[in-house]
Amino acid sequence: MDEPIDAKFDTRNDGDVRDPNAGVLKPRHAATLIVVRDDGDRPRLLMGRRNRGLAFMADKWVFPGGRVDRGDYAAPSASELSPDTAARLALEPRHPSPARLARALALAAVRETFEETGLLLAKAAPERPGAGAWRPFLAQGALPDLAPLAFVARAITPPYRTRRFDARFFMAPASALLSLERQPDCGELDEIGWFDFDQARALDLPNITRFVVHEAAQRLADPGRPAPFMRFLHGARQLSYL
Template sequence: MDVDRPGPGEELNDGEVTVPRQAATVIVLRGGAQTLEVLLVQRNPAQRFMGGAWVFPGGAVDAHEGEGDSAHRAAAVRELAEEAAIEGVDPAQLVRFSQWITPPEVKIRFDTHFFLTPLPDGAQPRIDGDECVDLGWFTPQAALAAHADGKLLLVFPTIKHFEQLSPFASADELLAFATGREVVAVTPRVVMSGEQARILLPGEPGYDAAPAAS
């Protein structure tokens, strides 16, 4: 994927590689056996990191939440309540879907664990108006189309997740696929060609030949 400039919060690093901070994100689903819609929240455009971008609710793991899988699950549930006012999600029932580590070439880095959960019965998502200023439900195809039309600002990991979600016809089908599935960490690489940055995923041509970040 070629980009003319880094997205918000994706500025390239010209110094030592940053140690990624642990983080968790929740992909909230609705639609049951009928369809698949996903919740996105829009980050406040005034924020330095990913300002204006539409993202899945999530954030960094706090120190008091500990380490390991339980810490990621605790952070996921906390962030879901803080950013979208969704309560009642059991951390143990979250379904692991993916793990993305920000490229070493990027300044601000996270080791993010993505979880799936159906929207709890009776939950009514709402934004806090501070960190997040809007929200919406999108089918994966509609989100990608809106981004292509310049109507929805999505960052690279969100785009790639929607591409992964697109083949699934319903929320139930996606949850059945993901439950018990092995999750392998993905670390994209950024390769510069003049003023243009190319983001490569493992297995793509040139990924293994990309120069190591210093």
């Protein structure tokens, strides 16, 4: 039986531990996308394996994602976040521009998925010029599609890590992808694949990814489930719901 999401949670076995005498880094905003296929006997998740030469979570299987780029705040899109997803994100602790940040997080999840897997959560559109991180995406003749995104979870990397992220996890159906075929010359992950939940749990996963795999299964059974928020305060793990 898989552990519940409020079971003991610790990421220290994922490597990259900070010197306890060093200052605590402020986490950077980041976003991750869980793409789910339902065209088989069981739901399957899109996951990729990180390069074994990386300093952070080397050789681990993860969902595609990464930190928010400044271009994510102004990138065009074919649709906006659904009212439900926007409302769930608005329940987070205050930010200077909650709606603007929520949109940037969603766009970051879509962009990073394209960069790491070559798959586009998008609508077909005329090719258009783009700048910075969005140039390759917009050159595909596509605009990001934000409407299918559901907000699944949030987690902040513990303060003892040398890389810290304030990550939001989104989920979307694979039917919203422009195609299941990867775009050529795209894909930063060493290997990608579609795995059912039992297969995913058997992979070499970071603990936070295992936590979110469990949450994704729960969310498919209960789409109205509150989103868990995992963070560390005063050295102790805290779990709340948004």
